[in-house]
Amino acid sequence: MSRHSTISWRSCLLGLVILCLFGSSVGWAREAAGPSIPPNFLAYPPYSGFSWEATHLLPVTHDNFMVVETDDGALYRGMVQARAMTEKQDERTRQERARQAKLTAVPARWTSQFEAMKSAATGDAAYQKGNGMPAAIRLYTAAAVDFHRAHPVTIERSEDFYRRQPSAQGPLSSVQVTALGHAIERFKAVLDLPDADKVPRAMAAAYMLGRSYALRDQTGDIPKAEKAFERTRSMARDGFPDPDGLAVASYGEQARLRRAQGDLAGALHLYAEQAAHGSVVGVESLKWVSQALYQDPQGMAKVENIPIGQRVLIAYALQANDDGRILDYAYTPGQHSPIFYGFYDPKGMQPILTIAKSWPPAKIAWPDRLAALAFRAGDRDFARHLLVNQHSPLAWWLRAKLQVADGKLAAAETSYRRVVTMTGMHDTAVNSLSPFNGAAACSEMAQLERVRGQFIQAIKDTLTCTAKYGWQHQDSGIVEYLADRVLTTGELMHLVDAYPVSDRKPSVQWQPYDVAVRILHSVLAKRLVREGRFKEAIHYADPTGDWRLRSDDPSYDTGLSPTLKNQLDLIRAYVNAKDQSVHADTDVKRAQAWYQLALLTRMYYSDITAHDSVMHAQDGGPAYPGISSAERLRLKQNYAGPDQANLHWYIARKDALHAAKLVPARSQAYAAILCHGAHWMFQAPPVDGRDPGKLYAATYRLYLRNGAYVPWGRSFGRHCPDPDFAKAAVPEWRYEAGKWFKRVRQDAYAVGASIILGLVLAGWLVGKSLSRKGGRGN
Template sequence: MWLRSLLCSLVLLLTLAPLRTAEACGPDFPHRLLADRVGSLSELPAGSFRKEAGRLVPLPADPFNAMEEAEEPPDARKGGEKETALYAAGAKAFKNGDFATARARFREVLALPAEERQRFSTFAAFMLGRNAGAGFEQDMKEGFELTRQLVRDGFDDPLGLAVASYGEQARRLLEQGDDAGAIQLYAEQAAHGSQNARSSLYLVAHALAGDKARLHTALKQEVVQRLMAVYVWTRSREWYWEDSSQLTRVLEALAQATESAPQVPGLSIADKLAAGAWRGGRFDLAERFASVEKTPLAAWVQAKLALRRGDTAAADKFLEEAAAGIDEHEDWMEETVGELQFRPYCRVAGERGVLALARGDFHSAPEQVLTSCSWPDLAYVAERVLTVDELQRFVTRHPTAEEHTCKRELEALWYDQDALETKTIPGRLRLVLARRLLREGRSTEALEYFKGTRWEEPARKYADALATTKQDVSNVRKAEAFHEAAKLARREGLGILGTEVAPDWGWVDGMYDVAVYDEDPERLSPGAEEARKPVGKTPLVGAQEQQRAASHAPPHANRYHYRLTASVLAQQGAELLPKHSQAYAMMLCQAARYAADDPKRFQELYRTYVKNGPANIEEPWSFGQECPPPAFERALSIKAPQSKRAPFRRRHLLMLVGGMLIPIAAGAAFYLRRKRPPSGP
């Protein structure tokens, strides 16, 4: 029995899990609105079926205790002597199939004085409902309703039978063909917190969607309309795998059944129909239902419709209206591994950030993206859109912002070392600013923002080494400082110089080139795919943003750009050393090793080394691979090689000049001799 229950539970959990496109293998990244801006603005997120199923009817004023996941308390079946004996006899008869005897014993328990049946009254009433059969069918309704009334009257319910009675009664109604009655009971059970009821509601909705006649009959009741509206909104992705005509059929049936656009106070339906229609690509129905009632979800749908028309100003106003009404703590995330869905409040703010960037509003955009709690998106804005000074002012304005509201989103970045070191968005922004300042040579300011992190010490050493290269010291000492700076850039580069976004991708700890995965965007709902083309007609990346993103890029475009920085520093140090020294050769060797990912630069460094003459190095080494430490002290004692070769060069020049003068002098003498007058006789 327990194995069958376990298998049924697993099947139900799988049916309620949100469907997504399958990946053969690879990492799961949190969704980024700025990675696919057209897709982000085209998509309207699906709500959570589980959450919405618990809201189909008003929340009860006196909720019963749901015990579906809990173990039975050890004293749950300890009651008075008489009630215990009578209930045990009835349970035994029920197990043996003697339903008449069982019915009699259960009624005897319920006939006892109230003080003598405090524990087993709910047990007996519940089993009376389960025991209902031929000849006493009325016991089903009586028993289950009595179970709930007894709990309201204060009788014990250690097993949560009041909540379970809704489901048992609903199941019997389903068997009798009363879909609406069953849905009403399941909805009441779900409102009491029953997860089993939410699973049952999904299965009933799924069955109705596939049976046109049954659907039209059930839709005469408002609770069924609410259920199916929730179903088409939250489960629209299932039509990827099933007959897509089902979605259209359900939407059209709902449109016909809700012709008068019913509005139940506190229980909106038109907005969910609008959302389901958008996701299903029925934009005509989305237009119709989105204007029926003013809710945050309806405003969100109207924003999508405005974007489809190309009216970004109206879209932003509708998004602002939606943000004002959405509960900041509302969460639609389903419990699926690797999936992180935005909270609706954060998603709306993020979409407003996309529109702010599109119109070049670089003051509003970072504020909206900050509210979205999307660190990858905020990292892009902080790294590539804002100037360093703008980022500095932004960090100052938000010294403690979002320390708690974005906790869930930051904890999802499990592969990011920064998430372990700095558990708040303000702390991470300070690190982005510190690295940008250090890359731009503003070391003193950078060190202030590195304080308190594990990168404070390596950043200080790096800054000190670069400062030494500019001091009035010997070239060898400067080269030694370049050597130290290059080592730090290579070993600690991601932490002190790296970029959170491209090319280093610090927000995934440098483990992945996220741009590769961006080439295969997440599959959208059918409606969002249809909306892509009209929404995409509006430019979403302006020329000013592109110019800023290019000018704020790191000095090298390569992934792990700080490795090339290390290579350049090592080469600069080598140029200060005697070219035939071991230190010169090893500095070039290290420069080549740091540039191993750049074959062109590697070859250039090797040609430089060969051109200047390999040094006679005793230690075993291989250029660009195994590089012994540079011997800077030995380099200090080496004199310039030109001083030894200069005397030879002067003698060679004198001999050359002398050789040229001899024939000239001889020719001059001969000429003068011919000009002399003849002597007398």
């Protein structure tokens, strides 16, 4: 054998050994000495979504400009997350808009004349019809009529939103140019009025003056248009009412002019200003520019000296390379704002990275964003290079993922904690993460802690993140899983003691944090019930909620108190029934307690005894990918089977049989109890070799063998009345004696009535006979 063949053989053997070792460490289904890493940690491409990036290109402004894009209702609602606006802020904005609208409304006494002006054929005719009206309204309305003559087309923004390029404007006719000239003069006349007189139409006049100059586009018109748009914003800052959001709209109109002149940097800055105010149209415009850059192989080179341009191009590239599986990668529900899903286009990603690699570091304006794109492209070395000396939340998140890839789990956990510390629900900083991504980083940190065996800390951090992000972080699944299947009872009790249940009203005021804490208490209470520690279970049971049965719902069995409304009530009832089933002073009372146990188990097993996570052998693995030997050992120790979620039908039937044995076999209660037991088998699925059909038949045979005839016997096992325990409590001899005395009384009444009737009849006959004899004697 040659030396080379020996090396080849040894290399192959070594390769096989490494492959076997690697294979044994991948997947939760195999035993492993150390933790296996969830693949989602590396598959999920971290980015905040185009709408978020577009609205965070510039610092938050404090000019209180109104944003009104009423024809973009659905798109506007999609921007709420990006704008980080609370409901209270939104309500204040609506109230302020209503206040300003009153200042610009046409007075009621001028309404009919105003409508006549709008229907005029020309601005001059409209002006004549407005004789006597307030000067600002009269001048503006006449100018608007002329503007409409020159530009009659109205673009529906919500339809235009998904077009890849904005519509082009054709050349104007001489009639249109003349009309625009008249409009311009009247818009200027409005602005020349004293401030008090021009208030109703000041903002509209300035904005429309800019649009008129831009539309006419004669020599010197474009600079005038820009000045008019700048004046629009200046007047809004000075307090002129702007209920139509024209100040924000003016950013986009001016940016359009800059873009037409080839001033890419100026256009991007104005669009960014518009988007920073929460404008969907501003985001839409940035999307158009970014798309054109992305489709240009030299697009990155064109924004080499435009930091905002680099960021929107990278943001577009990240979203264009989202193949729709982002929600499969993340550990938290939610989604990025639906700006332009469906434009999956990976081919433009590599030119951006290639050009950026040729630049000196100082040229890269957003290293963390570019590192995310490199990570998405699988170029981890370039991503590591870009992250040197970067400390934004996104940088620390990417660093954590790269540390996971390198097997440095402790360092990765530290990096994740930096991300969580630096992010929040309403961040407005330029380098912040969206709430979706902040919550996702929280979830990944908790999952990494679970993988590393830090189970209690994983629950604590999940609760902290849930309180921080609210509905963006509804990751209560890991809390439920760890509490139910991984922690010991002692560990869980110690943890729950630190998290009391909120006294907020359910349904209306509950937040995800409240729900997660309730889950902890509920899981512990049920575990204590299963362990027979009833007093402690009552202490930890969740006292909130209102789960009372609807008496008009035929899908529920009756027989339980209507006052049972939450887990605490249910466990108290269960514990009391357990006690009475043993210590009640009569058989019938014990039977009634067993029947209560049967009903509670059948209807509320999930709130009293059930596991919150699947425990059956067929589904007994971990609930999440990635597992350590410590977690697997705990899963085995806490294993319970078969699945309680289906076994409860059979437990309820068994309890019902206990109850039936304690009541007289010929009683109605006996038949009714067995009827319910059979009914549950009629509904139950097979579990662990149990055949519900056979048990149904066995229950029915038991009734036929021992029970008495009942009028509803034909519907046995399908429609069952409540057991009459009060009647069953009466001894059978007393019951039979009562029936005999009743019959005797009934017979006595009949005999007495017959005697009386006979006496009456006899008296009548005697009287008649005497009357005849008397007649003959006379």
